[in-house]
Amino acid sequence: MAAARAAAEAGPDAQVRLERVEDAGPLVSSDEPTRIRSCGSREISRLVGRPVTLALPVGDVRPAAERHELPVDQEELLWLAAAAALELSRSGVEIWRTFATALVERPVTVERLTEFAVSRPELVMEGRRVGFVDREAHRDVRARLPLSGVQQRAIHRALLGLRSDESAYLGAVRPVHAALAGELGEWLTDSDFLVESGWYGLGLGLALAYPEGVPLGGLAGDLHCLLLEGLAAPASHEEWPSWVHHTLVGRGFTAAADEVAARVRLPWQTLWSHWRWPSGYAPRPPAETEQDRILLVHGPDGPTLATQASPGTATARCTSNSGTPGRVSRSVARARSRTPGSFLRSRHSPGSSSAM
Incomplete structure (x- = not known):
């Protein structure tokens, strides 16, 4: 709405520059940046009643020269991949340790991960929480270190053991991890999964699990329709x-x-x-x-x-x-x-x- 007001107050040839579009959405896998870029001009034009062009923010594409060298050590490389698999901007270090352990297939201590994070320029430690310096760096590392389906399933199964300890993370993103692991459909009738999953993560998980469109005629389609009708966002x-x-x-x-x-x-x-x-x-x-x-x-x-x-x-x-x-x-x-x-x-x- 702020962008629409600015466009309405400007001249007929005005362009709207949206800053930090890459940070839209609460999760790293959120598709809001893409939707803003693809639909923002049309929606703002509809609101103000005349054509409006969206200008890309300066620095919208991260220069390759700003990338940092990936670790040479294969175990450290998997530690960084585990950090990139996290969905929140700041996550508990215990969740990172759980992901790292699942990828390297042997125990990893919090102390070693903390030392590694301090040595990496793209990572930030804030007390017992870890994250990347910004969303752009997070997505960049994730793109450079893609996980296989087997690795995604290992992370999702490891996540199940965090039910009581990290309920906030689990509620926000478990459907996303289930979708990335190719296992969302089989969890949709699990009562624990449905109770613990927030509506936003469930909607994003459905979009990731069914990129060609959520099939109608089943529970996944029914939940998708609920979300499309706007019954989740306004509800408590x-x-x-x-x-x-x-x-x-x-x-x-x-x-x-x-x-x-x-x-x-x-x-x-x-x-x-x-x-x-x-x-x-x-x-x-x-x-x-x-x-x-x-x-x-x-x-x-x-x-x-x-x-x-x-x-x-x-x-x-x-x-x-x-x-x-x-x-x-x-x-x-x-x-x-x-x-x-x-x-x-x-x-x-x-x-x-x-x-x-």
Whole structure:
């Protein structure tokens, strides 16, 4: 928006220079820099109502002369590759040690890695955290030291042992490491994986796992549709698992759904559903996608959200932590308004209040 305001205030031949585009996105694998470069001009032009050209920032491409020589020692080379495999700008040194151990296939001490980091001009140590001097250097080293599929799988499996110790890193990036290892699909019905994975990492993981497009007709496609509809970013951290739980129920993965519900307190919980996205798996006549209204019913089993539709009604039981289910109602209403027919062929479960 700031770029759009600047373009609107400038003359008709103005160019917009965006600095530090390479730092966009919270993860090293983030695709925001590419999207900004490819779509930024069109979006800003649409906002200001006239053509706007984006000028590349000075120094947008890192000169090869600024690269530092890679280590000669093969073990140190793998230590540097392990650091480049980290996704955050600053990560715990224990995570780096875990990655390095997985690549060299024998134990590595934190002390040796710390000494190595101090000797490397592209690395920075900040207490017990390690990172690169900037995002550009991080991506440059990663490009020069690409990991094989076997090495990516070794890193992902080593990451599983960090569940209790490095939950913040795991929640932010585990789907990305699973995708790079070619193992994302098999983890999508694992309740621990789904509960621990943040929505951003999951979305990026799906993009990396399916570069030609996420296939519809399965759980991966359903989660992708949730993210496309904007149901993750505005939602609280607690509400996103409710949407994941809803998707599992709709796909019939009841065991995984029950495990998710047991792991976290869901603000609202789907009782029964055959969720179908209108952009999905088979064309349907317009009459089947019509919905009249969404209702909040206070019944004997607690507040229940329901949509009136033909031939059925979808319901979700609300267990709002604040005691006021209105926020959840707005979220589901937003989904309904943007995807008519999403609740098609669903109904209230026995014992819940219906709204017709």
